[in-house]
Amino acid sequence: MKKSILFHIALLLLIAANGLAQTSTNLIVSPTPASSLSLWSLQKQTVVYLVTGNSAIQSEYKIKTEIQLTDGTVVGKTDLTRSRVYILKSGNTIYYADDVVPLDYMIFTGKYRVSLNTSGKLPSETYQICVSLVNTQDFAPIAPSKCKVFTIATPQLPVLIRPFKDQVLNETEAQSVITFKWTPLAPITQSIITYKVLVFEVLQGQTPMQALRSNMPILDQDVRSVTQYVWNPQGILNQNPADENGVVHQKKLIWTIQTYDNQNEQPFLDGGLTRDGLSEPVVFYVGTLKK
Amino acid sequence: MKLKLFTFFMLCCISFGYAQTRKSKKKSKVVVTGTMGVSYENYGLTKNPTGWTGFSPRKPWNQVRFTLKPTITIGDLKMPFNFSFATLPTNFLGPYAGIGALGNQTFSQFLSNPLNNFSINPKYKWAELQLGTQYLNYSDLTTGDVGIFGAGIDLRPGGYLIKFFTGTSQQGINQSFSPVVVGAYKRTHWMAQLGKEKEDVYKFAITTASGKDHFGSVTSPPLFVSPQKGFVLSLLGKYKLDNGYYMEAETAQNFFSTNILSGPPLPGGVHSFNPFYTADASSLSDFAGTAAFGKKSKNFDIGFKTNYLGAGYYTMGYPYQQSDKLDLTVNTRFNIWKNSDKTFKTNVVASIGQRMNNYSNSILKQNMLIANLNCFTQFNNNWSLNVNYNNFGFQSTGVNPYSIRNISNDFGVNPTYSWSTTKMANLLSLSYNYSQYDDRDVFSGITTSNLTHTVFVTYVPTYFNKSITPDFSLLYFTNQLPTFKTTLVTASAGIGTPLFDKKINLKGQLQYTFIKNNVFTPNNNVVANCTIDWKITKELIWTNYFSTNFYKYGNESIPFDASYVETNYRTGLLYKFSTKKQ
Numbered sequence: 055m056k057k058s059i060l061f062h063i064a065l066l067l068l069i070a071a072n073g074l075a076q077t078s079t080n081l082i083v084s085p086t087p088a089s090s091l092s093l094w095s096l097q098k099q100t101v102v103y104l105v106t107g108n109s110a111i112q113s114e115y116k117i118k119t120e121i122q123l124t125d126g127t128v129v130g131k132t133d134l135t136r137s138r139v140y141i142l143k144s145g146n147t148i149y150y151a152d153d154v155v156p157l158d159y160m161i162f163t164g165k166y167r168v169s170l171n172t173s174g175k176l177p178s179e180t181y182q183i184c185v186s187l188v189n190t191q192d193f194a195p196i197a198p199s200k201c202k203v204f205t206i207a208t209p210q211l212p213v214l215i216r217p218f219k220d221q222v223l224n225e226t227e228a229q230s231v232i233t234f235k236w237t238p239l240a241p242i243t244q245s246i247i248t249y250k251v252l253v254f255e256v257l258q259g260q261t262p263m264q265a266l267r268s269n270m271p272i273l274d275q276d277v278r279s280v281t282q283y284v285w286n287p288q289g290i291l292n293q294n295p296a297d298e299n300g301v302v303h304q305k306k307l308i309w310t311i312q313t314y315d316n317q318n319e320q321p322f323l324d325g326g327l328t329r330d331g332l333s334e335p336v337v338f339y340v341g342t343l344k345k
Numbered sequence: 346m347k348l349k350l351f352t353f354f355m356l357c358c359i360s361f362g363y364a365q366t367r368k369s370k371k372k373s374k375v376v377v378t379g380t381m382g383v384s385y386e387n388y389g390l391t392k393n394p395t396g397w398t399g400f401s402p403r404k405p406w407n408q409v410r411f412t413l414k415p416t417i418t419i420g421d422l423k424m425p426f427n428f429s430f431a432t433l434p435t436n437f438l439g440p441y442a443g444i445g446a447l448g449n450q451t452f453s454q455f456l457s458n459p460l461n462n463f464s465i466n467p468k469y470k471w472a473e474l475q476l477g478t479q480y481l482n483y484s485d486l487t488t489g490d491v492g493i494f495g496a497g498i499d500l501r502p503g504g505y506l507i508k509f510f511t512g513t514s515q516q517g518i519n520q521s522f523s524p525v526v527v528g529a530y531k532r533t534h535w536m537a538q539l540g541k542e543k544e545d546v547y548k549f550a551i552t553t554a555s556g557k558d559h560f561g562s563v564t565s566p567p568l569f570v571s572p573q574k575g576f577v578l579s580l581l582g583k584y585k586l587d588n589g590y591y592m593e594a595e596t597a598q599n600f601f602s603t604n605i606l607s608g609p610p611l612p613g614g615v616h617s618f619n620p621f622y623t624a625d626a627s628s629l630s631d632f633a634g635t636a637a638f639g640k641k642s643k644n645f646d647i648g649f650k651t652n653y654l655g656a657g658y659y660t661m662g663y664p665y666q667q668s669d670k671l672d673l674t675v676n677t678r679f680n681i682w683k684n685s686d687k688t689f690k691t692n693v694v695a696s697i698g699q700r701m702n703n704y705s706n707s708i709l710k711q712n713m714l715i716a717n718l719n720c721f722t723q724f725n726n727n728w729s730l731n732v733n734y735n736n737f738g739f740q741s742t743g744v745n746p747y748s749i750r751n752i753s754n755d756f757g758v759n760p761t762y763s764w765s766t767t768k769m770a771n772l773l774s775l776s777y778n779y780s781q782y783d784d785r786d787v788f789s790g791i792t793t794s795n796l797t798h799t800v801f802v803t804y805v806p807t808y809f810n811k812s813i814t815p816d817f818s819l820l821y822f823t824n825q826l827p828t829f830k831t832t833l834v835t836a837s838a839g840i841g842t843p844l845f846d847k848k849i850n851l852k853g854q855l856q857y858t859f860i861k862n863n864v865f866t867p868n869n870n871v872v873a874n875c876t877i878d879w880k881i882t883k884e885l886i887w888t889n890y891f892s893t894n895f896y897k898y899g900n901e902s903i904p905f906d907a908s909y910v911e912t913n914y915r916t917g918l919l920y921k922f923s924t925k926k927q
Binding site for chain 2 (some may be wrong): 090092095096133156157158159160161162167169170171172173174175177178179207208210211213215216218224226227229230231233235237238240241242244252254259261263264266267268269270271272273274281282284286288289290292293296298300310312320323326327328329330332333334335
């Protein structure tokens with residue numbers, strides 16, 4: 055919420071400042087955007103480009119974007135021959151990543167193209183993005199280029215350590231205490247990350263993934279920054295399931311970590327296919343140990 | 346009202362089924378066997394002070410579940426049915442998350458909700474028709490985790506494999522801010538497998554799996570979810586030799602669009618794979634492979650396994666599979682120290698593995714070392730000992746703040762002594778576990794240790810002339826961080842006994858836990874639970890479970906001395922039926 059308010063205040067200040075100039079531009083770029091370029095369009099604060107037009111001038115233009123390395127080498131740029139045409143209007147127009155870094159009109163080179171083809175992500179490095187307005191005939195600049203530096207650090211969602219895959223916990227011991235451990239979200243940031251520890255009971259006849267996607271969690275605990283949680287189940291694991299023949303089975307459970315961003319506003323979008331900040335879940339059992 | 350009608354219907358079915366079983370025991374060419382049941386679960390939570398938000402409910406307040414699993418057999422034709430469903434959607438994660446708060450689901454949402462199963466799998470010799478909800482595991486790299494409501498075939502003539510299935514794994518769900526529902530696009534799938542298999546000897550197969558989101562399936566599209574599509578093609582081979590050696594491998598190539606609305610493909614981008622996949626601007630294509638080989642025998646196993654998933658390897662059949670990793674594992678099992686009767690006293694199971702996450706990323710690559718050892722020895726009829734050791738190391742390359750280093754070491758020892766007298770047998774088990782977790786702060790460089798000690802004692806007497814089976818246990822647990830210490834002590838006692846000529850099984854348990862955090866006053870917790878299973882007839886069982894949990898906080902929470910009482914009651918009727926002559 056706080057992040058959103060600051061973002062809108064900054065935007066208003068930019069609009070106010072640009073109102074005084076003629077065909078001027080301003081660029082705001084998140085210093086640490088998501089590594090998946092397709093996520094940039096979902097997170098509006100990633101790239102914001104403000105164009106302030108003069109009502110006396112009515113012309114068409116295109117947005118030219120270059121992504122460079124810190125030494126100035128261009129690794130990606132807009133294909134101006136195909137990119138969209140915009141009409142310069144009076145007042146302020148705000149563009150987001152869909153217009154400034156349009157995936158379908160960007161040309162990347164070398165290993166950057168290969169990386170985008172295989173993973174959809176730019177390699178983890180520091181880059182500079184430069185955006186300018188050009189005319190539609192000879193692509194000559196009609197407003198000066200604005201540049202901003204950003205760093206891509208491909209995140210790794212937490213990996214579950216304990217209980218590990220298919221681990222069988224002693225029944226009576228697990229009814230008192232179970233310790234969950236996981237690796238931190240990497241790279242570590244100075245902001246506080248919230249990990250939601252989630253445990254689901256796999257009911258008779260369910261697959262573990264079915265339980266994860268359909269049941270209410272028997273543990274739903276927010277943990278801030280640390281990567282361990284000591285759980286006292288308080289009786290919720292005290293009955294092992296029996297099948298139709300009355301045979302008692304080990305209780306099957308599936309656990310995962312859902313990582314939230316530093317404002318605890320929404321699940322961490324970057325790092326997984328499902329974009330809900332969920333780590334690869336792990337199945338474990340509570341019951342009599344088999345020697 | 347619906348709930349009552351459902352319950353009434355199921356009770357009628359159970360009564361009818363019971364009657365039919367009695368009648369049809371005389372003669373029948375059609376054999377019907379299976380189970381049906383209905384269960385009701387109630388959850389209660391009373392907090393003190395009222396309105397205190399420190400503890401949230403852990404179960405739905407009321408839930409009714411139905412199961413109907415008959416199998417109709419007519420000669421070689423078998424028709425297993427599986428109708429299992431619940432009245433209240435409780436989805437917390439995944440595409441249906443929060444749908445319960447929206448009110449009634451549509452019928453198609455109800456059918457494809459992973460909470461419910463509706464399937465019929467008629468099978469005649471080598472041919473199987475698959476209808477309704479199916480969780481089909483074609484291979485480790487293509488599809489296996491997702492339930493799909495649809496139709497398909499599984500044909501195995503002369504050892505050949507011909508499989509095909511198509512259906513819907515999720516319906517379109519509109520996004521909502523209040524109540525919060527993330528929303529989802531309708532997702533359809535198809536999958537196919539062709540190959541040859543001889544069970545426990547070899548298998549060769551080519552597998553394809555495809556999934557696609559339908560953008561037009563919702564009127565209020567999900568805000569943070571893009572419509573996706575994917576296609577994967579894999580080759581799989583397995584072979585097992587008579588002398589115990591085995592080998593298996595799978596290699597797969599995927600095509601995946603992270604946003605099907607992203608426009609036409611880019612020059613130099615991913616190409617289409619016609620007619621199965623049409624590329625777009627957000628298309629990815631990557632590779633994955635698994636391989637394993639080893640030897641299995643009665644007293645010695647050894648195996649090697651590797652698993653690689655490229656950074657862009659995604660498949661809709663395993664939505665939570667982590668990509669961009671390389672796993673290498675060696676595991677073994679062996680028996681040593683022979684007894685006089687040529688059996689072995691000691692069984693050892695061990696594995697060591699390395700996992701690299703962010704594998705394609707030279708700056709942020711992470712290495713994990715995982716080692717496990719478990720050694721069990723049965724010294725004689727009285728003594729046994731189990732020792733285990735687990736090591737886990739996690740390290741990422743690069744300089745701060747990217748350089749993370751965590752090491753976990755766990756060591757456990759568990760001696761068990763059992764002895765008998767003329768009246769009873771006794772089992773006494775002691776377990777001690779030491780755990781150390783070192784975590785280096787990437788900014789300060791300071792390593793902190795997290796130490797855990799667990800001591801656990803169990804005593805189980807078994808009387809030869811009495812039917813009661815008591816058990817007692819005591820646990821001491823302490824977790825020490827630099828600025829925080831938790832101590833937990835649990836005492837537990839249980840008893841079980843059959844009643845009324847073994848028609849009723851009664852089990853009860855009482856558990857008290859004392860928890861102390863730092864210098865705060867202790868938390869106290871009492872749990873009592875009871876199970877009563879009544880075998881009304883040979884076919885009909887009535888199960889009951891009662892549990893109550895009282896928890897009183899110390900002064901570490903605000904308000905001081907807050908408390909809550911949880912109650913949980915489950916009751917269910919399970920009926921087994923068969924028209925087959927006994």
